[in-house]
Amino acid sequence: MAKAINLGLRRAMERDSKVMVMGEDVGPLGGVFRVTDALQKDFGDDRVVDTPLAESGIIGAAIGLAFAGYRPVCEIQFDGFIFPAYDQITTQLAKVHYRSGGRVEMPIVIRVPYGGGIGAVEHHSESPEALFAHTAGLRVMSPSSPSDAFAMIQQAIASPDPVLFFEPKARYWDKEEVDVEADELALGLVGEPDGVGPGVADLERARVLTSGTDVTVAAYGPTVRTALTAAKVAGEEGRSVEVIDLRSISPLDIDTVAESVTKTGRLVVVHEAPTFFGAGAELAAAVTERCFYSMQAPVLRVGGFHTPYPPANIEEEYLPSLDRVLDAVDATLGY
Numbered sequence: 001m002a003k004a005i006n007l008g009l010r011r012a013m014e015r016d017s018k019v020m021v022m023g024e025d026v027g028p029l030g031g032v033f034r035v036t037d038a039l040q041k042d043f044g045d046d047r048v049v050d051t052p053l054a055e056s057g058i059i060g061a062a063i064g065l066a067f068a069g070y071r072p073v074c075e076i077q078f079d080g081f082i083f084p085a086y087d088q089i090t091t092q093l094a095k096v097h098y099r100s101g102g103r104v105e106m107p108i109v110i111r112v113p114y115g116g117g118i119g120a121v122e123h124h125s126e127s128p129e130a131l132f133a134h135t136a137g138l139r140v141m142s143p144s145s146p147s148d149a150f151a152m153i154q155q156a157i158a159s160p161d162p163v164l165f166f167e168p169k170a171r172y173w174d175k176e177e178v179d180v181e182a183d184e185l186a187l188g189l190v191g192e193p194d195g196v197g198p199g200v201a202d203l204e205r206a207r208v209l210t211s212g213t214d215v216t217v218a219a220y221g222p223t224v225r226t227a228l229t230a231a232k233v234a235g236e237e238g239r240s241v242e243v244i245d246l247r248s249i250s251p252l253d254i255d256t257v258a259e260s261v262t263k264t265g266r267l268v269v270v271h272e273a274p275t276f277f278g279a280g281a282e283l284a285a286a287v288t289e290r291c292f293y294s295m296q297a298p299v300l301r302v303g304g305f306h307t308p309y310p311p312a313n314i315e316e317e318y319l320p321s322l323d324r325v326l327d328a329v330d331a332t333l334g335y
Contacts, residue, residue, distance in 0.1 A: 001168075079128060085110075090135045106162045140164045140166065141203065144171065148247065150182075215241050215264055226270065267295075268332060
């Protein structure tokens with residue numbers, strides 16, 4: 001996945017000279033996870049900019065650059081370091097388009113390595129996506145596979161809206177075949193589907209990864225692989241699980257999930273972030289409103305607990321595991 005995002009950034013920079021990358025150690029080092037490896041060597045230090053250790057300054061500078069016609073891609077080195085920039089993101093970046101009556105666009109992408117599972121220290125395993133999804137004016141999304149990451153980073157850069165692009169760091173080393181030669185039409189970068197701008201219609205669309213009839217399991221980012229494994233194990237035990245990769249957290253593709261739940265009658269939502277006031281709670285409420293007369297059980301959520309992220313030696317107790325997802329599948333079938 002890390003290489004796929006690197007190639008996606010490279011394609012976007014080749015396509016548009018106004019696309020630039022900025023952040024801490026994104027230049028010669030290539031980023032902590034080497035996602036920006038060799039970009040400064042190939043595009044120069046005026047387009048791949050090593051910034052001071054000041055997240056608020058990174059986003060503030062990006063807003064100024066967007067006013068000047070650039071399309072900045074900002075890297076926040078780790079999820080827990082984004083909070084100094086929270087003010088700039090939620091009070092400025094998210095509101096410029098609305099405040100200007102639609103005249104000023106903010107095509108800024110903020111890349112955020114997030115989530116646990118890598119044995120990191122405090123402030124390096126956060127899942128703050130719901131904080132930004134709650135803020136109107138921001139798109140919030142998370143790829144779950146290398147192929148989706150390759151396409152979605154380019155779609156995010158092409159979007160006229162500010163995008164929080166949450167990259168599941170525990171999946172950076174996942175591998176699969178990726179069509180790196182896909183043209184702009186295949187990537188959804190040309191035309192204006194649904195009148196919302198190039199790439200945006202596909203960017204916010206959930207995908208059904210496995211078909212099933214008994215239970216719908218919806219996940220995004222790092223937990224999609226767990227959901228797929230759960231579907232496979234449940235299938236061996238005679239239960240048919242439909243897995244949906246949400247991909248976009250804001251906006252949520254309620255239509256795709258509702259269509260599935262109308263068929264299965266049951267929904268389990270999985271994410272690493274705490275379930276308390278999390279994205280799963282919003283999805284549960286929206287699906288219940290839409291599918292109440294089709295549902296045979298309440299929506300169940302599997303996620304992190306309402307505690308600070310724990311030390312690395314016990315993080316497996318915190319993260320949504322295969323057993324916890326299967327327990328939820330069993331529980332919903334028990335109603």
